[in-house]
Amino acid sequence: MIPVRERIGFCVAPEDGRDMDAGRLMSSMRARGIRFVGVKATGGMIYGYVTAGGYRELTALSEEMGLTCSAITRRGVIHAVGGYRRRAGLVIGLILSVVIAAAMSGRVTVIEIGGSEAIPRERIVSLLRDTGIYIGCNINDVDLREAERLIRAMDKDIAWIGIRHTGSRVVVEVDDIDPYPEIKAENTPCNIIATRDAQIKGVKVYNGQLIPMVGDGVKKGDVIISGVVDTKYGRSYYVHAIGEITGVYSEKMTFAENFSGTERVTGGVAVKKALSVFGRRIIYSSEGNIDGDYEYSERETPLTLGKIEFPLSRVEMTYRLQEEVPVTRTPDEVREILGERIERYERNFLSDGVTVTDRQVEERVTKSGIAQTVTYTVEGSIGEERQIFARYERFDPGKKDEEKKEEMTE
Amino acid sequence: MGYFGSQIVLTGNSYMEIEGCRRIMEYNDIYLKIKTDEGMIAEIWGKDLALSDYNTAGIAVRGQITSIEFHGKGEET
Numbered sequence: 001m002i003p004v005r006e007r008i009g010f011c012v013a014p015e016d017g018r019d020m021d022a023g024r025l026m027s028s029m030r031a032r033g034i035r036f037v038g039v040k041a042t043g044g045m046i047y048g049y050v051t052a053g054g055y056r057e058l059t060a061l062s063e064e065m066g067l068t069c070s071a072i073t074r075r076g077v078i079h080a081v082g083g084y085r086r087r088a089g090l091v092i093g094l095i096l097s098v099v100i101a102a103a104m105s106g107r108v109t110v111i112e113i114g115g116s117e118a119i120p121r122e123r124i125v126s127l128l129r130d131t132g133i134y135i136g137c138n139i140n141d142v143d144l145r146e147a148e149r150l151i152r153a154m155d156k157d158i159a160w161i162g163i164r165h166t167g168s169r170v171v172v173e174v175d176d177i178d179p180y181p182e183i184k185a186e187n188t189p190c191n192i193i194a195t196r197d198a199q200i201k202g203v204k205v206y207n208g209q210l211i212p213m214v215g216d217g218v219k220k221g222d223v224i225i226s227g228v229v230d231t232k233y234g235r236s237y238y239v240h241a242i243g244e245i246t247g248v249y250s251e252k253m254t255f256a257e258n259f260s261g262t263e264r265v266t267g268g269v270a271v272k273k274a275l276s277v278f279g280r281r282i283i284y285s286s287e288g289n290i291d292g293d294y295e296y297s298e299r300e301t302p303l304t305l306g307k308i309e310f311p312l313s314r315v316e317m318t319y320r321l322q323e324e325v326p327v328t329r330t331p332d333e334v335r336e337i338l339g340e341r342i343e344r345y346e347r348n349f350l351s352d353g354v355t356v357t358d359r360q361v362e363e364r365v366t367k368s369g370i371a372q373t374v375t376y377t378v379e380g381s382i383g384e385e386r387q388i389f390a391r392y393e394r395f396d397p398g399k400k401d402e403e404k405k406e407e408m409t410e
Numbered sequence: 411m412g413y414f415g416s417q418i419v420l421t422g423n424s425y426m427e428i429e430g431c432r433r434i435m436e437y438n439d440i441y442l443k444i445k446t447d448e449g450m451i452a453e454i455w456g457k458d459l460a461l462s463d464y465n466t467a468g469i470a471v472r473g474q475i476t477s478i479e480f481h482g483k484g485e486e487t
Binding site: 021022023024026027029030035036037038039040041042048 | 443
């Protein structure tokens, strides 16, 4: 163990080789307040350790007693550290670490975002960057209250944003605006009209006047439930027509595919490895070329110590190159592709709220490929609300009198 | 001897602390003779004996201690 205070290893020996009274010397040392450690008397000499001040006293005492005192070794923190003073690397490293610590004291290393689930993290990071807050920036140069105000002004979806920092960690809390509820104009006069040519199969009228009957055919745009209701006294008034109209209609779709075409296949894989320091990427390994189109994926492994995550990570970027190659398909292969396409169409467009009652497929084979025309007989909703643009006139008694006068003069 | 005499602490046979050491009368690597404040003489025999003074008015002895002898006040040998 290195002593904090400097200790000097001494050796006291008689000048003329005669015997030395070690007990007398040590008693004198104690009497003069010279503290010693690990003193041994062997071979007619005395060895031990004293402090730097004690060594000066011991030298004087030894001279008085006709003895020779010499320093053999020096121990202590000063000597332990001083031994490294000529090591340039250590000195430079020490200076660099102090400089880096000073430079990084206000630098942002982590940005934590919380509070909002609706607004994507990338969008908030982008807004923060626009206001000067990003990984590696000096947080002391940023006016956080001003940044909060700017971000609120820049993004209408953000109701409130709070930014605070503890050391090099910036914590952002975002509160997004609740979307306005859809306002239904249920009192606005409207008709329900047909959205396509169809035969009416079912009707449920909750408000309004039904015009055609079940089983009648309607064309697109015809009024099915009218919002103008007549009374038996010949008067009419406007209502908001409400009802469910089910109709049967046919729908025709043509799907075609050529025998010859191109297909995208994965040509090769290129991998790049990088070290990410504060978001800056330093590529240290690259395999393969990335000319042309490619599918990109990356995997980032951050450096962590327990729950602490450092702004240092290893990134592996994978580029799967895509090439278009010419292919020639057999009729069966083309039919298989068309079948998949038809199935996808039915799944996406003919599954929600409609029922396919009949399906007729007509195939036409040409030299270049196959075209399949599918005629669907579908039962589904065909009604749609359409507002009645009625013009209201305010009652003006004066105007009515003028009209009467005009009638009388006539 | 009263209750305030020198306290001597012995740890095994390798370490010894003697409080109130007035004078080191004789010392080499196998023998140590001291006089305490009360005038008691202590003789310590051993091997590789090393002394330390920690400014506590006493001394510490390290080494292989083989025997200790005490002599009363004025019975210096």
